[in-house]
Amino acid sequence: MEHGGDLDRAMARYGGLGADWLDLSTGINPHAYPLPSIQHSCWQRLPSAGALDGLLTAARRCYAVPASLGVTAAPGTQAIISRLPTLLPSALQDCGVAVVSPTYGSHAATWRRAGKRVEEISNPFALPEDCRVLILVNPNNPDGRLIGVKSLLEIADRLAERDGLLIVDEAFADCMPGASVLALAEGRPVAVLRSFGKFYGLAGLRLGFLAGPAWLTQALQRSQESWAVSGPALAVGTAALSDTAWQSKMLSRLADEMADLNILLHERGLTVFGGTPLYALVAHPRAAALHEALAKRRVWTRIFDYAPTWMRLGLPGGAENLARFDTALREALEEA
Structure with a gap:
């Protein structure tokens, strides 16, 4: 598999600016470590x-x-x-x-x-x-x-x-x-x-x-x-x-947010069969069609040539983005 995060390709095909997209194609923590003050x-x-x-x-x-x-x-x-x-x-x-x-x-x-x-x-x-x-x-x-x-x-x-x-x-x-x-x-x-x-x-x-x-x-x-x-x-x-304090708090936060994402995916009828606290792997019989339907709604996901029923989803990064993803997913599932 290649790395995700190729938003330029998504924008070239489906339009929009980077800020318009919810990028779930990577396994990168959406809550970045706060940059410390760096000496000049x-x-x-x-x-x-x-x-x-x-x-x-x-x-x-x-x-x-x-x-x-x-x-x-x-x-x-x-x-x-x-x-x-x-x-x-x-x-x-x-x-x-x-x-x-x-x-x-x-x-x-x-x-x-x-x-x-x-x-x-x-x-x-x-x-x-x-x-x-x-x-x-x-x-x-x-x-x-x-x-x-x-x-x-x-x-x-x-x-x-x-x-x-x-x-x-x-x-x-x-x-x-x-x-x-x-x-x-x-x-x-x-x-x-x-x-x-x-x-x-x-x-x-x-x-x-x-x-x-x-x-x-x-x-x-x-x-x-x-x-x-x-x-x-x-x-x-x-x-x-x-920064052990930040690490400990982030482990708990990621676990909670992944639990919320898994619940949402199950409620929408998707089978979650793999993943880590930074991404979930789900199965859908028409994963490519679902991927495209989500892309039309400015949500970018990861699919796999070698496994046409697989889709990987990173963490949306908070309640607001999770709600946005839920709306896009419900519409995309109907379309796909």
Whole structure:
């Protein structure tokens, strides 16, 4: 699957300005972290090593990264995904790669572009014989499938027997406490991607993290240009990752709003069969027609070529937007 949020395409086809649209196509928190006051020097000077160290210290604490593992930052997890195939040691250069699918299409595409043998599998426990690198998104997008930490560690141990590597994309783990494998990854071949923009609602900031074996995080750091993460991103990221009070309140708010959305969807006859606190996955026999009918009403959703009955819906972001979506949905269901 591709990322949502392509409002330009929606406006080009259905009209309107950005402010006219209710964008439910992304899994980004509609309640962004309040931007702290940033020193003017962050805009005037190159990012300092001290500011980067402060960000990584905050990330290590927030994500419960064991002391023996490395952690480094990049301008978004997509920047990390695109580099991962080039960071492997020579012993892993000619191995098979498996991606648990369906999920973000960029994972398989990146490894294929690097010339790797990539197999997309549905069962992470059924490792192909030549697989030494396994990539999975947990919780998964778009269905919210969650593999428990104990099971992830068992998979990692199997890959360790092959001198392999488990790569876990935890883009949505911030809003599901207990989902992350990081705290127990010490001594295992596990690398974890963490996205900043989704839970904190600041995707435009472009900030992401890689945590795992020191050889891998150091290789990523060496592969990046100097000052890869901007000074403002360092400042905002450090503040947000350290703000445990905001994180706790937001977890409760997202849970409440997702419960309201699920109730509305059930009342309108849609089957909710997956998701996270940031998006719901529903089934409709004519999802493409419903998607178009909603778009005519300036509501943008996410549908999938490989699953014609699926539709993913992000949080509307409050009671007023939920009511607007309800009106549009009732009309769109009649039309579709």
